[in-house]
Amino acid sequence: MRGLATAAAALLLAFTCSTPARATEWHAHGLLDLVAAERGLAYQSNILTRGDTHFDAYSVRMFGDALVNPRLQVFTQVVLRDVSGLYVDGAYLNFTPDPNRDLHVLAGKIPWAIGTYAPRTYSNHNPLIGSPLMYQYHSSLDWYTVYPDADAVLAAAGTGAPFAGMPIINDSYWDVGVTLTGSRRPLEYAAGVTAGTPGWGSTGQDENSGKTVLGRIGLAPIPGIRFGVSGAYGPYLIQALAPLMPPGRQVTDFHQKIRMADLELQRGHVELRGEAAFNTWEHPNVGNLNATSYYGELKVALDFGAYLAGRWDALRFGEITDSTGERYPWDWNVTRLEVGGGYRFSREAVGKLVYQRDRTVMDEDAGLFNRASLVAAQLSLAF
Numbered sequence: 527m528r529g530l531a532t533a534a535a536a537l538l539l540a541f542t543c544s545t546p547a548r549a550t551e552w553h554a555h556g557l558l559d560l561v562a563a564e565r566g567l568a569y570q571s572n573i574l575t576r577g578d579t580h581f582d583a584y585s586v587r588m589f590g591d592a593l594v595n596p597r598l599q600v601f602t603q604v605v606l607r608d609v610s611g612l613y614v615d616g617a618y619l620n621f622t623p624d625p626n627r628d629l630h631v632l633a634g635k636i637p638w639a640i641g642t643y644a645p646r647t648y649s650n651h652n653p654l655i656g657s658p659l660m661y662q663y664h665s666s667l668d669w670y671t672v673y674p675d676a677d678a679v680l681a682a683a684g685t686g687a688p689f690a691g692m693p694i695i696n697d698s699y700w701d702v703g704v705t706l707t708g709s710r711r712p713l714e715y716a717a718g719v720t721a722g723t724p725g726w727g728s729t730g731q732d733e734n735s736g737k738t739v740l741g742r743i744g745l746a747p748i749p750g751i752r753f754g755v756s757g758a759y760g761p762y763l764i765q766a767l768a769p770l771m772p773p774g775r776q777v778t779d780f781h782q783k784i785r786m787a788d789l790e791l792q793r794g795h796v797e798l799r800g801e802a803a804f805n806t807w808e809h810p811n812v813g814n815l816n817a818t819s820y821y822g823e824l825k826v827a828l829d830f831g832a833y834l835a836g837r838w839d840a841l842r843f844g845e846i847t848d849s850t851g852e853r854y855p856w857d858w859n860v861t862r863l864e865v866g867g868g869y870r871f872s873r874e875a876v877g878k879l880v881y882q883r884d885r886t887v888m889d890e891d892a893g894l895f896n897r898a899s900l901v902a903a904q905l906s907l908a909f
Contacts, residue, residue: 548670556909559585559649571860571884571898572656572661573688574698575775578610580655581902587615587648591735596625616700629708638695639705639716640740641801642758642788647697649906653825653835654864655880656680660685660803660819661697663841664689666857667807667815669733669762670728672770676846676856681733684858692725692762694819694841701727701738709746714754717741718804723762723782725807736761736778741777742786750793756786762807780808795827813854816844836865859887874908 561570563581573580585607593784599622603615609768618634635642643661646652664684666679673679687693705718720738723726737760744754763777771777783806791798792796800851821839828834839862843855866880883899 553591555589558907560905564900566899568884570688576610577687578607582607583837597622632705635700635702636705637700637838638848639718639766640742640758641786650908654866655902655904656864658821658880659841659862660694662693664693665691667691670764670808672767674811676848678846679812679856681856694803695724699727702880712745712747715743723760724758725782731762734761734777751874752790754788760785780810782807799823818842832869834867838863861885876906878904
C-alpha cells in the first residue's frame with residue numbers, strides 16, 4: 527500500500543506539471559494544549575495508541591501547509607507529548623483538479639474517510655476534552671493474536687484498556703492510502719483505499735496483502751442539517767498468523783466491517799451531533815465479534831462568549847457462547863458521560879472545565895462493574 531500511495535503522489539505531481547512554476551508558499555501554525563486532570567482509572571480509559579492522552583499535562587501539535595500551485599497542496603501534522611514523544615499524525619498531498627470545484631484527491635498518511643468526528647479531534651474545535659468511545663476506546667481484540675476459542679476471548683475481556691487492543695476507529699492513528707473527497711451541494715462524498723483497517727492502521731510495511739475500502743455519502747439539504755452513512759471493509763490480521771488459520775483459509779479472509787450513520791443539527795446557539803457505528807471483526811475460530819457504539823453531543827453557546835456542552839456515549843459488545851453453552855458479551859460494556867463548559871477568551875484561546883464519568887460492566891448478572899471519574903481543565907491556544 528505504501529507503493530500505491532507513493533505512485534498516487536507521483537501521479538498527482540505529474541498532473542500539476544502543466545501549471546506554471548512559482549515559489550511554493552509555506553504556512554506553519556500550531557496548537558498548544560495545557561491540561562490539569564485527575565489521574566486514575568478514568569484517565570487510563572482515555573489513553574491513545576501511543577500511550578498519550580488528550581488529558582496529558584501538555585501537548586503541542588504543529589501543522590505545516592505548503593501551496594505548491596493552485597492545484598497541489600501538502601499537509602503535515604506532528605504531535606509532541608512527553609509520554610509518546612514526537613510522532614507524525616498526518617502527511618499527505620491534496621490534489622484539486624479544478625480549483626473552482628470541491629473535488630480533491632488525498633494521498634499519503636491521510637484522515638479516515640468515515641464518520642464526521644475528524645474536525646473535532648482538535649482541541650480548539652472539540653467542545654469537551656475527551657473523544658467518543660468509538661474513536662478511542664480500546665477493545666480486548668488485537669490484530670496480532672488469534673484466540674483458540676470463545677473461552678479464551680471471554681478470559682481476555684477488559685484487557686484492551688488502556689491501549690493494547692483495537693478501537694472501532696483509531697482516530698489517533700491515521701493510515702496510508704488514497705482518498706477521493708468532495709461535495710456537490712447538497713451531496714457530500716468520500717471514497718478511498720487504505721493499507722490497514724480503521725481499528726489498526728498499517729503505516730509501515732503492509733501487514734497483510736489485503737486493503738480496506740471505505741467511504742461516506744452525506745447530504746446537507748438546508749443550512750443547519752447534515753446527515754450521512756459511512757462504511758469500511760478490509761482484513762485486519764497480520765500475515766504472521768497464517769499458520770494458525772483454519773484449513774483452506776487465509777488471513778485476508780477475515781475482515782473488519784463497519785457501518786455508520788451520522789447526524790448534525792445546528793440552529794442559532796444550539797448544536798446537536800450524533801453518530802452510531804455497527805462494527806464486526808470476523809474471527810477465525812469464534813465467528814463474528816460484534817461491537818456497537820453511539821453517542822450524542824450537545825453544545826449551547828451563551829451570549830457572553832461561554833458555552834455549555836455534554837456528550838453521552840456507549841460501547842456495547844455482542845454476545846458469544848462459551849464451552850458451557852452460556853452467552854456473554856465478549857468484552858466489557860462501557861458507558862461514558864462527559865459534561866462541561868468553556869469560555870473563548872479570543873479567537874485563538876479557549877478554556878474548558880469538564881467532568882467525565884465511565885461505567886464499565888464486568889459481569890452484569892453478578893452486578894460487577896466499575897465507576898471511574900475525573901475532573902479536568904484545559905487551555906487550548908492556537909498560534
